[in-house]
Amino acid sequence: MADRPANEAPYRLLDDVAFGDGVHVGPFTNLYGCQVGDGARIGPFVEIQRGASVGERCKISSHTFICEGGVVGDEVFIGHGVTFVNDTRPRATNDDGTLQGSGDWELIPTLVERRASIGSGAVILAGVRVGAGALVGAGAVVTRDVEPGDTVAGVPARVLARAADLRAPHSNG
């Protein structure tokens, strides 16, 4: 691991990030307390929060937000303007009107497995697991788990194609 990306770029804030070898991080980025694996590429206007992790040889495209609890496996493609969510009932304040702090709400992890692809503009809700090799269409709002290899799209995201169907021989009796 290294404490710097392999490239230089202006307007970056990199604080307490564990970088793998050969990581490329664009300008206008805000990364803190996270891990980024070997060979990953992070685009401009991206924020990755404390406790999130990005695997090896991932592409994280511009304007994307990966929250605390976001776990992105190796060789994952994340499009532009993708947003991860880690709570189900977000509130600014507690019942007594004080600002919520880290102990006032439950963090729910979100997982994107190896070689999955998340289309631009998608939103991945708290607690969702996107299976290996799955494809999430652009603009989808993913509210439940996506099986490995499946293709989903829409709001809420529904299955367009199942990996099982692609692999299985058809007998259209």
Added chain:
Amino acid sequence: MADRPANEAPYRLLDDVAFGDGVHVGPFTNLYGCQVGDGARIGPFVEIQRGASVGERCKISSHTFICEGGVVGDEVFIGHGVTFVNDTRPRATNDDGTLQGSGDWELIPTLVERRASIGSGAVILAGVRVGAGALVGAGAVVTRDVEPGDTVAGVPARVLARAADLRAPHSNG
């Protein structure tokens, strides 16, 4: 009121903003001509335009855009990548091909009332009022008013749960 946030952060543009006490503003932010109430927290990559206002103890998350005419009440949670809209027929130019200026279109205010929560990736259309304590699901496109306490989601946003139903005793005869 103060003319500076309570914290320091790099890469901020703060021009003619009226800050309450104890406001926290992240890096990579562009705030101008707006008001931000006591104790509010503004995340990175946020723009808040002239004439917009944010109430006390709000959380405005990263990548969110609050336009002129946007009024956010106290203790409101705004997720990541939320976009406010203030016109219904946006055009770049007038019929004669000249760029539209501020007098060439009608600004329609949008209101998010006290203790409401707007999920990440939501779009709030011009003229909409989101009632107190309402919850807008992630990725929703809110095209009409949301009643206080209701939960809405989808494109266009539809009611998932009514505050009235939650409060009323049921008699399932």
Added chain:
Amino acid sequence: MADRPANEAPYRLLDDVAFGDGVHVGPFTNLYGCQVGDGARIGPFVEIQRGASVGERCKISSHTFICEGGVVGDEVFIGHGVTFVNDTRPRATNDDGTLQGSGDWELIPTLVERRASIGSGAVILAGVRVGAGALVGAGAVVTRDVEPGDTVAGVPARVLARAADLRAPHSNG
């Protein structure tokens, strides 16, 4: 053409951009290898990639991403947080696990014609043509061509009003 915008602003990265006369570019912008026509206005947190072009007197609003292959005609309005897409099966890596480079995937151009308007939060998929004067609703995911003058909205975007209907006399039998 000029090699600089007409205005000054902090936190801009402008590399190898062909600017027309009187172009205004906001702060926190990342433009490279693209063309921007006379009188266009580019908002904050916008990225425009190599090979993209923006016409004369366009407004490109904050947080928008225009990818390589994006062609925006004259007098087009692009709202906030709009994302263009230029591939249909995005992947981070090739089958052998190496990062994809520019020769490893097919770039599919996207075209927004003269005087069209794209609402905030919309996603424009690869290969789509949005016809002249068309209106794309906020939050729409545009998966197929939009005819000139039509209004579309939703996920996927569907026609709400046809230009032909607006122009044709009605005979309600």
